[in-house]
Each structure stands twice: as C-alpha cells, then as structure tokens.
Amino acid sequence: MGSPDVEGPSVAVADVDRSRDMSSTGGFLNAVIAIRWDQLSGAIPPSNHYEGKHRWDPEATWTPQEEKALVRTRRASSSCRGSVSCSSGCSLLDRSNLSNAFADDLLVDLKLMGDDYNNGTTIQLLAFLAADWGMVSWAQAWMYNRTGFYITRALIGACEGGFIPGTILYATYFYTSKELSIRGIGGHTGWFWLFLLEGLLSVVIAIISFFYLPASPTNTTSAISRKPWYTERQEVIMVNRILRDDPAKGLTGILQPITVQDIKNTLMDRSLWGLYFIELVAYIPASPVQRYVTLRLRRIGFSSFDSNMLTIPSAVLQIITMLALAWSSDFFNERTLHCIFGELWIMPMLISLLVLPDGSREWPRFALITLTSGYPYFHPMVTSWMSENTFDVEKRAIAAAICNVIVQVGSLISNQLYRD
Numbered sequence: 001m002g003s004p005d006v007e008g009p010s011v012a013v014a015d016v017d018r019s020r021d022m023s024s025t026g027g028f029l030n031a032v033i034a035i036r037w038d039q040l041s042g043a044i045p046p047s048n049h050y051e052g053k054h055r056w057d058p059e060a061t062w063t064p065q066e067e068k069a070l071v072r073t074r075r076a077s078s079s080c081r082g083s084v085s086c087s088s089g090c091s092l093l094d095r096s097n098l099s100n101a102f103a104d105d106l107l108v109d110l111k112l113m114g115d116d117y118n119n120g121t122t123i124q125l126l127a128f129l130a131a132d133w134g135m136v137s138w139a140q141a142w143m144y145n146r147t148g149f150y151i152t153r154a155l156i157g158a159c160e161g162g163f164i165p166g167t168i169l170y171a172t173y174f175y176t177s178k179e180l181s182i183r184g185i186g187g188h189t190g191w192f193w194l195f196l197l198e199g200l201l202s203v204v205i206a207i208i209s210f211f212y213l214p215a216s217p218t219n220t221t222s223a224i225s226r227k228p229w230y231t232e233r234q235e236v237i238m239v240n241r242i243l244r245d246d247p248a249k250g251l252t253g254i255l256q257p258i259t260v261q262d263i264k265n266t267l268m269d270r271s272l273w274g275l276y277f278i279e280l281v282a283y284i285p286a287s288p289v290q291r292y293v294t295l296r297l298r299r300i301g302f303s304s305f306d307s308n309m310l311t312i313p314s315a316v317l318q319i320i321t322m323l324a325l326a327w328s329s330d331f332f333n334e335r336t337l338h339c340i341f342g343e344l345w346i347m348p349m350l351i352s353l354l355v356l357p358d359g360s361r362e363w364p365r366f367a368l369i370t371l372t373s374g375y376p377y378f379h380p381m382v383t384s385w386m387s388e389n390t391f392d393v394e395k396r397a398i399a400a401a402i403c404n405v406i407v408q409v410g411s412l413i414s415n416q417l418y419r420d
Contacts (some may be wrong), residue, residue, distance in 0.1 A: 010304050043176070044243075044247045044250070046243060046249075046250025046251065047250065047251050047252065047253065049252060049253030049255075049256045050219060050249075050251070050253050051216040051218055051219060051253060051254060051353060052216060052235070052238075052239035052242075052250075052252045053250070054217045054218070054245065055218055055232075055235045055236045055238075055239040055240070056239060056240065056250065057236055057240060058240075058270070060236050060237070060240050062237050066237060067237060067241060067311075070230075070234055070237055070238065085230070099290070099291060099292075099294050099311070101195070101297075102271055104304045105304070107295075108361055110143070110145060110146065110148075110149055111145070111146070112146060112149065113418070113420055114295075114418065114420045115147055115419060115420045117151070118415050118416055118418070118419070119150070120149050120150050121291070121411075121415045122412055122415045122416065123150050123154045124154060125408045125412050125415065126154075126412070127154040163206070176241065176242060176245040176246070180415070196396050208224075211223040211224050212224045212225060214229065215254065216240075216254060217230065217235060217238040217239060217242075218235050218239065226291070231392065248391045248393050248396075249393050250391055251392070251393060252392075252393040252394050256394070258394055258397070258398060261397060262394050262395065263398055265395060266390075266395045266398040266399050266402060267402070269390070269395065269399075270387060271389045271390075272301070272386060272390070272399055272402075275382055275385060275386050275389070275403065276402065276403065276406050278339060278382055279379070279382060279403045279406045279407050279410065280406050280407075280409060280410045281410060282339065282342070282343065282378070282379075282382075282410075283377075283379070283407065283410055283411070283414070284410050284411075284413055284414045284417075285343070285346045285347075285350055285419075286346050286350075286373065286375050286418045287410075287411060287414035287415075287419045288414055288415075289353070289369060289372045289373055290296075290314075290372075290373045291414075291415070291418075292418055293311055293314070293369055293373055294307045294308060294311060296365075296369060297311075297366065297369075300362045300365060300366075301362055302362070310366060310370075311373075312371035313370050313374070314370040314371075314372075314374040315373075315374070316374075317370065317371070317373075317374025318373065318374040318375065318376070318377055321345075321374060321375065321376035321377075322376050322377045322380070323393075324376070324380050325338055325341065325342065325376040325378055325381065326378075326380060326384075335381065335382075335385045338378060338381060339378050339381070339382065341376065342375055342376045342377070342378045345375045345376060346372060346375050349368050349371050349372040349375075350372065352368050353365070353368050353369070353372070356368065367420075379407065383403065384402065386399050386403060
C-alpha cells in the first residue's frame, strides 16, 4: 500500500471546517463525504477509546515490501488467522456433525423420526438466536433419547450464538477490507465417538485460543505468549495501515459498549435492508439437501462409511467455488451478479432432483446432491459487502450479528421443508 498522498491533518481538518456549512440539512456527514478520501483517512485522529491511538501517526510512511512482510509474518498470519480459523471450524463441527452421525444410524439408535431431527435442529437455532462450546458437543455422546437430543441441541445453539459476529469483528482489527474476503470402538456407536472427539477438540482449541489470541495489534502479550508479536515500528505500520484503509475503525474501542440506540440505528439503515433480505432467503434452497445428504445416501443403498466419505466431494467443491466466487467478486468489484450466480447454480440441480424418478439411480442422484451441496456459498462475500456499506464500526458489529440472526431465521424455515 505504501504511504497515501496525505497533505497533513491541518489541511483535512481545515477542509472539514470550511465545508461544515455546505449543506444546511446534510450537516457534518455530507461535509465529510465531500473531502478527498486520502486526506480523510490520514488525518482523522482515532478516539480515546481506540487501543492503538498511541501508534497513530498521519505522517508515517512505509514501503509496500514492509507491509507485505508484516501481513505475512509468521505470528500475525499463521497464529492469529490460524487460531480463528480453527475456532470457526470447531464451531461449525459442533453445529453440523449431526449429518455425519446420521450415517451411523443415530435416528435408529435414539428412536427418532425425521421430524424429530427437524425439531431438534430448530430448537438449536432458536437457542442460537437467543444468545460457543465444545463441552456441550461432547456431552451429546451420552444422549440416549429424544429429550436428551433436544436439550443438547438447545445448549449448543445457546453457547455458540455470539461466536460468528464476534469473530468477524475481531478479524477487522488485524486485516484490511480486501484481506478479509478470500471417525465404533469400546462398545459405543460411531456417532458416540464422533460427538466426543469433535467436542473435546473444540474445548482444547477454545482454551488455547482464549489464552493465546491477542486483544489488539498493540496488545499482543498473553499468558502463553509473553513477548509482543510486533516491534514498535511494526505496530505503527499495523495501526496506520488499518486506519487508512478504514478510518472508522479508530472511532470505537474493542471494549466500548453498544447502546440500544446503536441497535436501532442499524436496524433502520436502509442501505442494509437488501443485504438482510439476501441473508434471509439465499441459503434456504440448498440447506435441506446439505442437511440430509448422508441420510439420503444411506437410503439409496450406501453404507455408513461410504455415505460419510461421499460427502467429501461436495465439501471440496464448495471450498473451490466459494473462493473462486469471492476472488471474482473482488477482482471485478461487483457483488449483485455474483450472488445471483450462486442461486442460479442451485436451481437446475433442485429441479433435476425433483423430476428424477425413484429407483436404482444412485450415482446420478449422488452427482446431483454433490453439485447442489457444493454450490458457491456467498455468505462471506455478503458479509464483506455489508462491511463496505457501514462506516460506523459499532454499526458494522451490530449488522454482522443481525445478519447472523437473519441467516438462522432462514435456517428455521429450511429445517422444516423435508417432512416425514
């Protein structure tokens, strides 16, 4: 990135002062918009609540090579991003490993019907909306009836409710907007060990992450890491590159509380309503297919092991298509058509599944299920889009939480589409 063309804080502040009277109705916000962005990004001082204010320097310069080396430094890249990625992966495992358990006759062992599974997932999502961790996930290993199934799903949802929006906000303190886009042993059933091992893995990673992840780029010491991750020079680069990419990040501190008025302002922001609608409906078509994939494979003749192994192609396909879509969206700086492409991918697959006759057509059905489940998932792209539409960091954090809630509301709908 290098040093932006900043003329100095006095110039930008003077421009603001001269333009306060530009609009009698627009006020200060319209004046700010009228200022050259490079002046604004280098000149606005962060608030007193901002953790890195002591490193803010509008006249600081650095080379692109220094910045690239800093972003790719071992601790910043592999430790921070790796810990967050592992935590996110465990969170996903805790919520989605039921599909793998289906392949090992979970419904039969617990004497559940398909509708019971729908209800359990709905309970989990309702608890998710009301509120992450692995202690509940491994406790699922000892459930033995419908009541235990419902209770553990509720607890998982309640424990994981704030994880996703919190993780999204946390990552913004280390990376710019562009950088944010791209298993029966011992007398027990297979699903017993699935829940136990994956849940324990979540607990271990959660404990390590709690004691290891830094609070901010300027406060990187912890109980595990006693030495700072960055030198003073690197902290200056870290803070100023983030603030020049998005000055709003310096207006709010990590520990600064959110008010009811902040929530109201976010809900009433019309620039986000379209994104809320996308998050509500966009993932409903493919969700039932993904949720029941192993059960469908079992019912058309595949073994438990084969059913679980046959979910790998769709997972790999979705990783590839999701990253390709995100890269294309950033490259062309376009969002709408890329979201539509994800939906257009799903439609012919669902129509084919609907008209495919019942009978011994296992592999064609498997191919359609794989292509449907592997559609280009564009939720990360919509999240980035939402961040671009919100200047206020507090609003951005609230909007991320609202979008997460809205996605789960869509899941409540999709959970009840396949009925007995």
